Amino acid sequence: MSGHSPVNxxxxxxxxxxxxxxxxxxxxRVGKAVIGVDNFDPYYARIEKEHNVECLRxxxxxxxxxxxxxxxxxxxxIDVTRPEVVVHLAAKPGVRNSVKxxxxxxxxxxLGTQNVLDSCRALGVERMVLAxxxxxxxxxxxxxxxxDDPCVEPLHPYAASKRSTELLAGTYARLYGLQIxxxxxxxxxxxxxxxxMMPRLLLNSLTTGAPVNLYEGPLExxxxxxxxIVRGLAAAVDRPLGFEILxxxxxxxxxxxxxxxxxxxxxxxxxxxxxxxxxDSEMLSTYASTDKLNRLLGYQPEVSIxxxxxxxxxxxxxxxxxDR
Ligand SMILES: NC(=O)c1ccc[n+]([C@@H]2O[C@H](COP(=O)([O-])OP(=O)(O)OC[C@H]3O[C@@H](n4cnc5c(N)ncnc54)[C@H](O)[C@@H]3O)[C@@H](O)[C@H]2O)c1
Numbered sequence: 001m002s003g004h005s006p007v008n009x010x011x012x013x014x015x016x017x018x019x020x021x022x023x024x025x026x027x028x029r030v031g032k033a034v035i036g037v038d039n040f041d042p043y044y045a046r047i048e049k050e051h052n053v054e055c056l057r058x059x060x061x062x063x064x065x066x067x068x069x070x071x072x073x074x075x076x077x078i079d080v081t082r083p084e085v086v087v088h089l090a091a092k093p094g095v096r097n098s099v100k101x102x103x104x105x106x107x108x109x110x111l112g113t114q115n116v117l118d119s120c121r122a123l124g125v126e127r128m129v130l131a132x133x134x135x136x137x138x139x140x141x142x143x144x145x146x147x148d149d150p151c152v153e154p155l156h157p158y159a160a161s162k163r164s165t166e167l168l169a170g171t172y173a174r175l176y177g178l179q180i181x182x183x184x185x186x187x188x189x190x191x192x193x194x195x196x197m198m199p200r201l202l203l204n205s206l207t208t209g210a211p212v213n214l215y216e217g218p219l220e221x222x223x224x225x226x227x228x229i230v231r232g233l234a235a236a237v238d239r240p241l242g243f244e245i246l247x248x249x250x251x252x253x254x255x256x257x258x259x260x261x262x263x264x265x266x267x268x269x270x271x272x273x274x275x276x277x278x279x280d281s282e283m284l285s286t287y288a289s290t291d292k293l294n295r296l297l298g299y300q301p302e303v304s305i306x307x308x309x310x311x312x313x314x315x316x317x318x319x320x321x322x323d324r
Contacts, residue, residue, distance in 0.1 A: 004238060004239055004240065006032075006238045007032065007084045007085050007127075007237055007238055008032055008033055008084060009032065009033045009034075009035075009081070009082065009083045009084050009085075010027055010032050010033070010034050010035070010083055010084065010085050010086075010087060010237055011034075011035045011036075011037060011077070011078065011081055011083035011085075011086045011087070012024050012027070012034060012035070012036050012037065012061075012086075012087045012089060013037045013038070013068055013074075013086070013087070013088045013089055013090035013116065014037075014038055014088075014089035014090035014091060014131070015036025015037055015038045015052075015053070015056060015061070015063060015089075016036070016038035016040060016049035016050070016052050016053050016063070017038065017049065017052065017089065017090075017194075018052070018188070018190075018192055018193055018194045018226065019089055019131070019185070019188060019226060019229055019230070019233075020036065020038065020052075020089045020090070021036075021052035021053065021055055021056050021192060022190070022191075022192070022226050022227070022229075022230045023087060023089070023230045023233050023234070024036045024056035024059065024061040024063075025055055025056050025059040025061065025230075026059075026230045026231075026234055027061070027234060027237070028056065028059040028060040028061040029059050029060070030234070032237075033062075034056075034060070034061035034062065035061070035062045035063075035064065035077075035081045035083065036053070036056055036061050036062065036063045036064070037063075037064050037065075037066050037068075037074075037077060037090070038053070038063075038065065038066075038090065039065060039066060039067040039068070039069075039090075040065065041092065041108070043092060043093065043094060043097065043196075044194060044195050044196060045195070048192075048195060051192070052192055055192070064077060068090050068108070068112035068113070068115055068116055069107060069108060069111065069112050069115065070115070071115040071118060071119065074115050074116055074119050075115075075118070075119040075122060075123065078119045078120065078123050078125060079123055082123075082125075083125060084125070084127065085125075085127040085128065085129060085237050086116060086120055086125055086127070086128045086129075087128070087129045087130075087131075087233060087237060088113060088116050088128055088129070088130050088131065089131045090108070090112065090116075091108060091109045091112075091131065091162075092104055092105050092108040092109055092158070092161075093158065093194065093196075094158065094196055095135065095156050095158050095159075095281055095282070096156075096279070096281065097158075097196075098156050098157040098158035098161070099156050099157065099279075099281055102157035105157045105158050105160075105161040106157070106161050106164070109158075109161035109162060109164075109165055110161050110164050110165050110168065113130070113165045113168065113169070114168060116128070117168065117169065117172045117178070120178060121172065121176050121178065126177070126178060126179055127178070127179045127180075127240055128169070128178060128179070128180045128181075129180075129181045129183060129233060129236045129237055130165070130166075130169055130180055130181070130182045130183070131183060131185060132162050132163075132165065132166050132182050132183065132184045132185070132245070133158075133159065133162050133184055133185055134184055134185065134186040134187070134222065134247070134249060134283075134286040134288065135154065135155070135156070135158060135159035135162065135283065136151045136154060136159050136162055136163040136166065136184065137149060137151055137283075137286070138151065138153040138154050138155045138159060138283070139153060139155065139283065139284075140153075143285065143287050144251065144287040144288060144289040145247060145286070145287055145288055145289060146247075146289045146291075146292075147184070147245045147246060147247060147289075147292050151163055155280065155281045155282075155283065156281040166182050166245060169182055169243070170182075170243055173242070173243035174243070178243075179240045179241065179242055179243065180243050180244075181236045181239075181241050181243075181244055181246060182243075182244070182245040182246070183232065183233060183236060183246055183248045184245065184246065184247050184248060184249075184288075185224065185229055185248050185249070186221070186222040186223075186224045186247065186248065186249025186250065186286055186288045187221040187222060187223050187224060187249075187286060188224055188225075188226050188229050189223055189224075189225065189226065189308065189312060190225050190226030190227065190308060190311065190312055190315075191226065191311060191312060191315035192226075192315070192319075193226070193312070198212075198256070198259075199259075199263075199312060202260060202263055202271050203263070203312070203313075203316045205271040205272050205273075206263065206264070206267050206269040206270070206271055207269075207316070207320060209272050210272065211272045211273075211274045212271055212272060212273055212274065213274055213275075213276040214256070214260075214273040214274065214275055214276065215276055215277070215278040215279070215282055216275060216276070216277055216278050217255075217256065217278060217284060218255055218256070218257065218284075219255070219256045219278070219282070219283075219284060219285070220253040220254060220255045220256065220284070220285045220286070220287075221253060221254065221256060221259070221285075221286050222249040222250055222251065222252065222253045222254075222286045222287050222288050223250065223253075223254055223259060223305060223308070224248070224249045224250045224288075224301055224303075225250075225301070225303035225307075225308035225311070227303055228248075228250065228301035228302065228303050229248060229301075231299065231301075232248045232293065232297065232299055232301065233248075235297045235298075235299045236297060239296075239297060241296055244292075244296060246292050246293050246296060246297070247288040247289060247290060247292065247293055248288070248293060248301075249286070249287075249288025249290065249301065250288065250290070250301045250303075251287070251288045251289065251290040251300075251301075253285060253286065253287045254305055258305070259305065259309070260273070262305055262306060262309045263309050263312075263313065266309050266310055266313045267313050
């Protein structure tokens with residue numbers, strides 16, 4: 001895409017996390033000055049996040065420990081580093097955990113985002129790329145999911161917190177002239193993936209025989225490899241769009257059973273699956289329309305499930321070998 005000068009300095013929140021660490025790595029490798037921020041939220045083990053930080057530092061990104069729930073902390077960091085764009089990925093993830101602890105999700109995902117928005121506004125940072133999720137579509141009947149769906153029936157507090165955040169971002173864009181690209185990620189998997197998510201639970205089961213709950217369904221997901229997510233985010237960083245919401249998914253849903261079979265084929269092992277009733281909070285299907293992504297960013301995710309799962313298994317073998 002032409003007509004826009006590439007951005008030089010980017011601040012990434014949630015940098016010690018799964019997607020954030022890959023994004024910092026990617027942006028630093030293409031020559032941008034990257035400042036990663038994270039508070040090592042205890043939702044999963046700090047050691048996993050410290051390993052992610054080592055990876056982004058090796059790629060040349062800077063890292064600061066800071067908490068978006070404090071306006072003062074995040075504002076002073078933005079004041080010192082003066083980024084051109086903030087990519088805001090920091091969040092409390094996890095659908096089932098959000099059903100148990102809803103308040104934490106609004107404190108971090110909604111009020112934490114408001115602190116980031118207010119800091120940008122106060123310090124003259126005009127551009128943000130904001131992480132959202134396919135979960136905002138809830139049980140919509142419009143399939144594939146299109147960005148103009150009203151998304152008024154989120155199934156759990158995590159989705160409600162993310163949809164609220166999108167609405168708040170739209171309000172800030174209109175009132176204060178911020179340019180914000182909201183990217184709705186679809187089931188992200190890949191190397192250094194989150195330990196609470198299905199791919200990691202399956203990998204662990206293949207190696208150790210640990211049981212994994214398989215919800216009665218059938219469930220299908222628009223699995224999107226993390227390298228495709230960060231390519232889409234990098235495109236959004238360099239392309240101001242005003243205020244827009246875009247799906248960032250492959251647009252080719254695959255049944256959970258198909259994803260598992262692929263992982264079993266590649267590994268030559270069998271997962272220990274235990275059938276369990278599907279909670280009401282679990283969506284049956286996710287399916288991205290990628291038309292808008294294509295139209296506005298000229299981008300289409302391209303990693304097939306076969307390629308993605310092979311890369312995932314290769315990483316897992318190296319990752320688990322480290323501990324032996
Ligand atoms: N992984 C997916 O499939 C997926 C799908 C849709 C949307 N998302 C969104 O993508 C983003 C990244 O998700 P992820 O899967 O990499 O999760 P992750 O948990 O690995 O990364 C999120 C990071 O945010 C940090 N964080 C949490 N609270 C913070 C705070 N108060 N201050 C500073 N940092 C804080 C955490 O420590 C963590 O490192 C999130 O916004 C998530 O909602 C992820």
